[in-house]
Amino acid sequence: xxxxxxxxxxxxxxxxxxxxxxxxxxxxxxxxxxxxxxxxxxxxxxxxxxxxxxxxxxxxxxxxxxxxxxxxxxxxxxxxxxxxxxxxxxxxxxxxxxxxxxxxxxxxxxxxxxxxxxxxxxxxxxxxxxxxxxxxxxxxxxxxxxxxxxxxxxxxxxxxxxxxxxxxxxxxxxxxxxxxxxxxxxxxxxxxxxxxxxxxxxxxxxxxxxxxxxxxxxxxxxx
Numbered sequence: 336x337x338x339x340x341x342x343x344x345x346x347x348x349x350x351x352x353x354x355x356x357x358x359x360x361x362x363x364x365x366x367x368x369x370x371x372x373x374x375x376x377x378x379x380x381x382x383x384x385x386x387x388x389x390x391x392x393x394x395x396x397x398x399x400x401x402x403x404x405x406x407x408x409x410x411x412x413x414x415x416x417x418x419x420x421x422x423x424x425x426x427x428x429x430x431x432x433x434x435x436x437x438x439x440x441x442x443x444x445x446x447x448x449x450x451x452x453x454x455x456x457x458x459x460x461x462x463x464x465x466x467x468x469x470x471x472x473x474x475x476x477x478x479x480x481x482x483x484x485x486x487x488x489x490x491x492x493x494x495x496x497x498x499x500x501x502x503x504x505x506x507x508x509x510x511x512x513x514x515x516x517x518x519x520x521x522x523x524x525x526x527x528x529x530x531x532x533x534x535x536x537x538x539x540x541x542x543x544x545x546x547x548x549x550x551x552x553x554x555x556x557x558x
Contacts, residue, residue: 338457343367343386347377357446358390358419364450374398378406381414388415388456390449400427404434415456419444425489428482435465438479455479468504470558471542476504483541490540495520499533503546503556510555 344365346358362368369384371377374391375398381389389407391400400418407414417438420427431437436459438452455478459466466479475484481501483490492500498520502511517525534546534554547557 339364339453340366342388342457343384344388345369345377345381345386346390347371347374348392357449360446374403381407382410387460388453390417392419401430404437408434415459417452428480428489429484429487431480432467432475432477432484435467470545474541478504495533496537500537503554507556507558510549510552512553516553
């Protein structure tokens with residue numbers, strides 16, 4: 336992953352934790368990889384080195400992840416933060432919406448999953464865009480964590496619904512063709528009924544006008 340050679344990454348982890356899940360292997364990809372085993376030292380190192388991406392273990396006993404994120408965001412509101420955690424709650428996911436540019440990784444994960452998250456961060460840095468998409472006055476989508484909220488309520492989506500909707504939002508500036516849905520989501524085995532069913536079910540959960548049909552082409556997200 337050549338892009339990482341030009342990116343500064345700071346890994347802040349609790350020294351009593353033996354969990355790694357491939358984070359240490361990033362040293363092979365990053366020329367500028369910094370580590371701190373104390374959250375306060377991590378904040379100081381962040382001020383000194385100004386890394387683009389922070390990987391943060393939430394198991395620190397003296398500071399909450401929300402407090403840590405606030406401190407980092409006060410230094411740089413565009414900071415990209417990957418938080419590794421044992422579990423996810425609706426509150427954590429909603430906080431990610433509010434803070435922007437926050438990606439959660441749930442243990443166990445591997446190096447490839449971590450690299451995928453870093454790619455998301457790098458794309459966001461390169462395009463200077465947020466991962467938070469405001470779909471309407473009430474609906475908000477988090478591209479990093481693949482979560483959809485109506486106000487403060489987390490909307491439950493099936494795996495296929497999420498794949499379909501994420502593909503739309505990922506390509507929000509254009510229509511996604513029927514063939515793309517067929518190949519990416521259904522692996523070449525899509526039926527018209529299956530596609531219509533997904534769209535119908537999604538429209539029951541979100542504003543109907545968010546998903547727009549482009550006749551003869553496919554669908555797009557209407558922002």
